[in-house]
Amino acid sequence: MDRLQYLLQRYTNKTATPAELKELSALMDKNFEDSINKDPGLSAQQEERMKMRYQHIIASPRKEPVKTVRMRSWPWMAAAAAVTLIIVSLVVLMRDDAGIDRPLQGLAVTRVVHSGQHQAELVELPDGTKVILNKNSELRYDSATFGVSTREVTLTGEAYFDVTHDAGKRFVVKTGEVSTQVLGTAFNVSAYPGQSAITVTVERGSVQVGDLQRTFGIIERNEQIVVNVSNDEVVRLQADAQSVVAWKNNYFILDNTTFAEAAALIEQRFNVKVIIENESLKNCRVVASFLNGESLKQIVDALSKIQNATATINGDRVMIEGGLGCTATDN
Template sequence: MKRPNKKTTVNSNYKVMEKEEFEKLFERYVRNELSEQELEQLMQAVKKDQYDVFLKDEIYTSLKEDEVSDFMDEQRAEIILNTILSESKSESKLVPLHPQKRNRKKTFRILFAAAGIAVLAAISSTFLFKSTPETPLKDVQQTPTEESALIAFSGKQLIHLPDGSTVLLNDNSSLEYNKNSFDDKTREVTLTGEAFFDIQRNEKKAFIVHTGKVQTKVLGTAFNINARKSSAAIEVTVARGKVQVGDAEKVYGVITPNQQIKVEKNTLAYQQSNINATAVTQWKNNYLILDDISMDQAVALISEKYKVKIQLNENIKNCRITASFLNDEDLDHILKVVCSVMEINYHYTDSGAVVIDGKGC
């Protein structure tokens, strides 16, 4: 079927605002100089997702001027923008900022998550990065220092841990770790829900996932854990490498690719079996993860997922991008966002193929 030629950032019922115009409006917004009509114009532009990277950068700059640590600044900026962009489309919200304009290098590191698009919102859904366990341990008392060191993540997102490992968190799930002790003698996290782990190998520091009383221990591998509250059991499935599953007293077993250990939460009775790991991790197929890869590699993944031929300009092939689309977005949405951020264009040929071109990075 023929498709009309179209360029990224074009919406049939919306006139695209030029980047320079948007930045001027935003600067005037910061100075509280916008009329009601101009403010509404800015709100509409924010909702169209084209300037997420710019907004995140401005928020981060504002927080840095409050003399907070870099680590907290960046994470707070990401959360604030996540909150802004995951609001209902019928609402208009921005947070007050007081930044001074700075020259900054362009960044193509983007992540789209939550109900709409949230730029680089993969750090946490908890504003102060403090999390209280859903079932507090009566025999453990956390000091304020220990509590503030707890880093929490919630909702579907791609998480980059300090040791270089990644965790793809499914919806209605959460992950947390103590930043002061992680990657010390061991690398330990606590999971509620479901996640796929891809762990950087370190033979001197085991990686341990706590799910209730069950402990999953690895040195470096890829595996899936399903520990949802609605399930009576915890399932650990290996995609690559070896995984040891047990509790504080004993080891249940060591499993390899396409094997699973299922542990009953109440009795801790367990069963080991052979299983198709690809089928278990089918939920990941709705996500499109472009994690610091070249545009050439990104296009290959997009082409494979959407079964469409994509032609890429030679000038763009080596440009790098980090993006995660976590809501089963359609092809046009992904092309629009990627091309908008990288300031390139796309259009369809008469045969339905996609052509991406532009100046490059």
């Protein structure tokens, strides 16, 4: 972790000393100068507005830390992502051709989730909605307003949504000019930058797709709407939702699942028989995400260690022995 990343982390956690804040300000000024040198096309007015925003980051009090995804194996990358987010956000805001000086977006409330180049991310939103964010994708939402009257997120890339039902608060996924609205369902949205079309596919329930001017249609299970981003042409198709969302099947996700349920999922996925010797272990619940194509052994070993059990694989049989166990009242 370099010095700038360290100081940003200290600032984010509200542990920076006055001397560290002063040093951070100086380093941010240097980053500002570097950004200007890399983009000589900025006008003097744009440069001044950009500098004001850099100063605003250091001067403004923070009600809560910036929320960033913690990378499982490389914790220093979270700080690097924070640096990138600040710099990129400022440059994008400043390159406003209309000259509109928009206020700095609330860094304290905007949640930005990036999935890495080589793995997806499992995201749980404040309402309980589960999102599997595909590789090279980004999800944004405002944690201060999400769920107040509506539940709104912005997606770049591809994601699978399993939306918690709430009849009083619609769930909206924005992808450019296209919005997908639901109350509670499971669907897939593909909208990568440079892609010729935005595609919405429903696996369960129904969704409404449209833009600010019109509704393109309401689609249900195994239906799909494809919106051409260049001419707004809309095509409604029949689709095999399971095939469309096959990308997420590479990931093995257990969300508050009992060991007995996990065993059944492992049996289905790997075509094996799982035997749990300790009956009380079956009641234990586990939350785990395997997003890198983990093998049968890696998965059963990891799950067993959670409850101090041991797993043995013999051909197509998996034996899980020992473990602390749980009673039904523990859940």
